[in-house]
Structure formats: C-alpha cells, structure tokens
Amino acid sequence: xAIVVPADEMEAFLDEVFPQVKGMFGIDHLDDDRLIMxxxxxxxxxxxxxxxxxxAMFGLAxxxxxxxxxxxxxxxxxxxxxxxxxxxxxKPVAGADVIAEAxxxxxxxxxSVTDVLLFSEGQPEPVARATLTYSIPPKRSx
Numbered sequence: 001x002a003i004v005v006p007a008d009e010m011e012a013f014l015d016e017v018f019p020q021v022k023g024m025f026g027i028d029h030l031d032d033d034r035l036i037m038x039x040x041x042x043x044x045x046x047x048x049x050x051x052x053x054x055x056a057m058f059g060l061a062x063x064x065x066x067x068x069x070x071x072x073x074x075x076x077x078x079x080x081x082x083x084x085x086x087x088x089x090x091k092p093v094a095g096a097d098v099i100a101e102a103x104x105x106x107x108x109x110x111x112s113v114t115d116v117l118l119f120s121e122g123q124p125e126p127v128a129r130a131t132l133t134y135s136i137p138p139k140r141s142x
Contacts, residue, residue, distance in 0.1 A: 001072045001107050002032055009075075010067050017077045018063075025063050028099070035068040035102040038121070041095075052092040057118055061086060061130035064100035065114035069134050072107055078137045082111070086130040093120035098127070110136055 005013070007030040015022045029036035037060065039045065045056035062081055070076060092098055099119045106113040111133055118128040 001104055003030060003071050004074055005071045006030070007071075010071055013070070013075050014063070014067065021059075021063070025060065027067065030067075030071055033103065035064055035071065035100070037064045037067060037100045037102065039098040039100070041092075041097050046094075050094040052098055052120075054086075054088055057088070057092070057098060057128050058084070058086055058130070060098055060100050061102075061116040061118060061128070062132060064102040064116050065112075065130075065132035065134060068102040068104050068114050069107070069112040069136070072104060073112075073136060076137060079112075079134050081132060082135045083133040084130060085132075086128055088128045090125065090127050092118075092127045093123060096121045096123075108136075110138070112136060 007027040011027055026038050039060040041052050045052050047053035099121050100116050102114050102116045104114050114132050116130045117126045119126050
C-alpha cells in the first residue's frame with residue numbers, strides 16, 4: 001500500500017479539517033508499512049493521578065488510523081470511524097508523550113482496518129492496543 005500523501009501534507013490537512021486539535025498530534029514517521037505519530041501530552045490530557053487519560057489515548061489511536069488511511073487513499077475528510085476496539089494494558093508514564101505505531105492491515109474500496117499500538121515515549125512495552133475500522137466514502141463520478 002503505497003503512500004500517496006506525504007507526512008507534511010497530512011499534518012497540514014489535519015490542521016485544515018480538524019482545527020480543534022491543531023498542534024496536539026505530530027507525525028514522526030510515515031512510510032508504506034507504518035505510521036509513527038505522537039500525542040503531545042499536556043495538562044489537558046491528564047486524569048487524576050497525573051497520567052494520560054483513556055480518552056486522550058483513544059483520540060491518538062483514532063487520529064493515527066485516520067492519517068494512516070488518508071496517506072494511502074488521498075485526503076478524504078469524510079471518512080469516518082465505524083468501529084474501534086481498544087485494550088488499555090498499563091498506565092502511561094506521567095509527563096511523557098504517547099507514541100502510536102499504526103499499520104494498515106486491510107485497505108479496500110469501502111473499508112480500512114488499522115492496528116495501533118500505543119507506547120509511553122521511551123518505553124518498550126505498549127500501554128494500549130487498538131483496532132479501528134474506517135468507512136471510506138465512494139468516489140464521486142465526474
């Protein structure tokens with residue numbers, strides 16, 4: 001599955017279509033096999049106890065699956081999540097960014113299935129694992 005939209009264009013596209021999360025996520029690496037994306041974890045992402053919240057980790061997994069899919073099919077703002085399963089396995093490290101490693105497992109005309117592992121920056125063991133399915137709108141005829 002070849003990349004058709006490079007990382008810098010994907011970041012600009014995210015800023016354009018989701019201005020409410022501008023600057024929250026960054027793409028560290030994007031190639032034909034995987035996407036490495038980070039949540040710039042800030043005070044707004046913390047839960048009591050000083051760790052990154054589950055909703056913040058879900059958001060990173062969801063955006064990573066979206067970007068991994070869009071990088072392969074082209075910029076399609078109306079693609080939507082149709083399913084997500086996430087397992088929270090351990091507490092993220094306080095004060096560290098959360099890193100997503102996403103791999104598109106299947107890319108069809110109508111659906112994309114992506115596996116995402118989440119890590120605390122610098123830690124070898126994942127803090128969560130998610131599988132997401134995106135619905136891809138049909139191409140409009142000219």
